[in-house]
Amino acid sequence: MVKLDWEIESDRVTEREHQEDEKQRKGHSRKPLRLLLAVLIFLGLVAASIFLIEKRMQQVTEMEESLLSQTTEAEVAALRIGDRQAYMALQRSASEEWLASQSAVFDAYQSRKINSDIQLTGRVVDVQIDGSRGRVQVEEIENDTPYVNTWFYWYYAEELDEQGRQIAPAGWFHVPADYTFWGAPTTIERGPFVVRYQALDAPFAQSLADKLSQWADFACGVLPCGDLPLITVDVTPNQLPSMRWTSGSAWQLVVPSPYIDRARYDQPFELELQIEAATLLAERLVEHVRPQAPEYPHDAYYMHSGVVSWLVGQFVEVNTESQLVQSIAENYGTEYVGRLLTELPPTANMDALAGILGVSDLSTANLDWRDLLSWRLVTEDELISRGEEAAWTALYDFTNPDVMAQAYERYNANQAPQNYKVTDLQPQATESGVPEVMAIVYVGENNVFQEQRILFRMVNNVWLRAS
Incomplete structure (x- = not known):
């Protein structure tokens, strides 16, 4: 087919346009790639900048922590070598009273170095910095037990006088405790x-939470607790001398942070604190199960406290010398411990135990009466000091006139109450077969004791003093 000139020219134009369109399409397709590449390069630069900034900030933080740690180490070194001037040069506060207390701390450490096996290692176990504030936990070991002190610091700028001469150098200085710098609040x-x-108390709080939960589970397996209410425990840096329940009906326990003072490093919830918390919990649970308090000086009053003491011993695994309740749990089952609370009337004496345990003669019930009789002897002195003669005579078997005469000699003498501890009971009986026990009693305190032998006779399932 023969094409005319104008047709040939038209085809050429079309071909050129097609080629140009192809180039434009390729150019358009490259634009997103170029844009993506530019974005990636930009993001890479931003990421690199952030990394470098964070790296630099980390280096600055590490340098600040190192400087703060060195200050603490220097402070401990001054304590170790007994350099009061160097130690006090690192203390700073507007409070002269606090500075005086730090001087007393120095003296106390010098005394402990002589009288105790203490190692001032100066090992820094934790450092926290927040602007100009610093907090350090530093180790010391006493009698092979590791402890930590929590000290607070402030970074002071260099101070110059009007002539530009240095008055005080820049650096970290030990300052009074900052209870607002205790870490972020947390809940378990x-x-x-x-x-x-708060975060500083984490090791202590975690152990406290675990123990309280375990103790409550055990107690409510023995006592008819029912549904317990929500129990709030607030661990705070406060100056309370001990743990305590808040007033009112709410179950809210306030616990001072152990890190206000020197604390165990390996076991911040140490045994002494465990006993304190266990006692508060046991008392509250017993009160929950038995809202009506027993009346003093009836035996139910002691058995109520005996259950508390026994629970504490079970919680913390220590001997609280709750011999009577322990013997009931061992010989009759722990469920009878709960029955003591729910079935003993507030004015009951020990004879009520016979009905609960299902025995007719308590002298053959295989029970350990040492702690109850110790309490009876202490109560006797208290009743004498109060002049409560009727309640006092109820503790005696006055069948023998000589026993009555000797008892009234003690009553009229009205000596100061003493501490009694029955260490052993020797069973015996009267000629007519009435059960008796001869109690071996230590009387006194502060490791100064006198041994006495005091006779008790069982009358109607109640031990009465008979000598």
């Missing part, structure tokens, strides 16, 4: 317990 939930604390 364990069963009915909600433990609220």
